[in-house]
Amino acid sequence: MDAQQKYGSDRLDDQFVLPIKRDLEDKYIEESRRKRNKVNRAAKVLHFKVNSAILPECYNSTIDIKSDSWCGFQTIALLVKGDEDAFPMVKADMLKALENYAAVYKDKFHYDIDELRTVVSYGRDLVKPYPPCPMDYWFVSPCFVQLAADTYEIPIAVYSNDESRNMTGDLVYHPLLDMPHIRPTRSIRPIPVVLHHVNHYHWATVDFVKSIEMIWPKIDYFSEEMNKQLNPGNLIRTFCRYLSIKKDKKSNQAAE
Numbered sequence: 004m005d006a007q008q009k010y011g012s013d014r015l016d017d018q019f020v021l022p023i024k025r026d027l028e029d030k031y032i033e034e035s036r037r038k039r040n041k042v043n044r045a046a047k048v049l050h051f052k053v054n055s056a057i058l059p060e061c062y063n064s065t066i067d068i069k070s071d072s073w074c075g076f077q078t079i080a081l082l083v084k085g086d087e088d089a090f091p092m093v094k095a096d097m098l099k100a101l102e103n104y105a106a107v108y109k110d111k112f113h114y115d116i117d118e119l120r121t122v123v124s125y126g127r128d129l130v131k132p133y134p135p136c137p138m139d140y141w142f143v144s145p146c147f148v149q150l151a152a153d154t155y156e157i158p159i160a161v162y163s164n165d166e167s168r169n170m171t172g173d174l175v176y177h178p179l180l181d182m183p184h185i186r187p188t189r190s191i192r193p194i195p196v197v198l199h200h201v202n203h204y205h206w207a208t209v210d211f212v213k214s215i216e217m218i219w220p221k222i223d224y225f226s227e228e229m230n231k232q233l234n235p236g237n238l239i240r241t242f243c244r245y246l247s248i249k250k251d252k253k254s255n256q257a258a259e
Contacts, residue, residue, distance in 0.1 A: 051201045053209060054162035056178045061217050062209040065199075072135045073126065075142020075198070075206040082196040082208060083155050093154075094127035097147075100154035107184065111229045114146050123150070142206060145181060148198060149226060152181045158195035158242055160219055165203065176200070178220035180248065184229045186237055193242055195219055218247045 047059075050067035068074045068087055076094060077087040084092065101108070101119055108114040125140040126133075144161055152159045163176040180195060195217075197208050211217065222238070230238050 051199070051205075051207060052164040054164060054178060054199065055166060056220060057162060057197075057209065057217075060212065061215050062211050064210050066208045066210055068205070068207050070205060071133065072138070072141065073133060075147065076126075078198055078206045078208050079142075079151050079155075083157070088131065088133075091127050091129050093151075094123055094125075097150050097154045098123045098127060101150060104150075104153055104184075107229070107233070108146075108150075111232065112146070112149070112225060119146060119150070122147075144198070144200070145179070145223060145225070148181045149184075149223075152183045152226075153185060156183050156185065157193050158182050158219070158246070160195045160197050161200065162197065162220075163200040163203075165200075179223040180220050181223050181226045182230060182238055182242060184226070184233055184237075186234060186241060193245070195246070216247055218249060221249045 048064040050065045053059075053062070053065060066081070068077045068081065073090055076090040080090040080093045081087040098120070101116070101123055105116045108119070109116050122140050126136060148159050148161055159181045160178065161181065162178045165176050167175050169175055197211075199207050199209060201207055227238070
């Protein structure tokens with residue numbers, strides 16, 4: 004009994020596809036994929052101008068956050084807890100981390116710990132509906148970015164849609180990567196999250212394409228120096244080995 008008699012002609016076609024048929028199918032699949040990608044790019048939703056350092060092919064769309072003055076903490080809540088309304092929980096987490104690392108922040112970053120504690124504490128016990136947040140308690144960079152990075156053991160990339168340059172031609176607001184200063188307790192590869200500053204008063208983020216490798220901005224100088232002092236080799240062993248990070252030209256020239 005031959006294969007066609009045993010399985011039937013239809014089953015045989017499923018098991019053994021002719022090369023010509025396979026080529027046509029592959030071509031059709033590839034053309035369909037390109038059409039879908041073209042449609043997706045055309046339908047990309049942009050709530051704000053994305054920094055040009057984030058290439059268009061690296062993200063699907065922007066993710067806007069409610070403009071109710073809690074947006075910085077809300078963006079962190081969305082990124083780490085999946086819900087921007089969970090920002091009171093984020094504040095509680097960050098407050099706990101602040102107490103753990105207060106000495107480090109004071110000695111290495113010269114942060115005003117009392118001021119940080121006041122801002123982070125404000126609103127952590129709120130329940131819906133959330134009232135507007137006074138400007139004195141807004142999320143600002145770099146101090147709260149570093150605290151969030153240490154709280155959740157994740158690198159945080161900060162971008163701005165203001166790409167203006169100064170008299171010497173340098174960017175006024177450089178994209179920067181803030182790194183946790185502690186060794187991660189989790190074994191998973193830490194992928195950075197993005198905080199995107201919008202029009203100088205709002206925070207939001209972007210939805211990345213996971214299959215495309217992102218080139219991340221240079222590491223914030225103070226964040227890198229703190230890692231070198233507290234945990235020599237920590238960045239290379241835990242984060243940098245998995246990430247493509249832009250090098251600081253000045254550092255490279257100095258090394259040469």
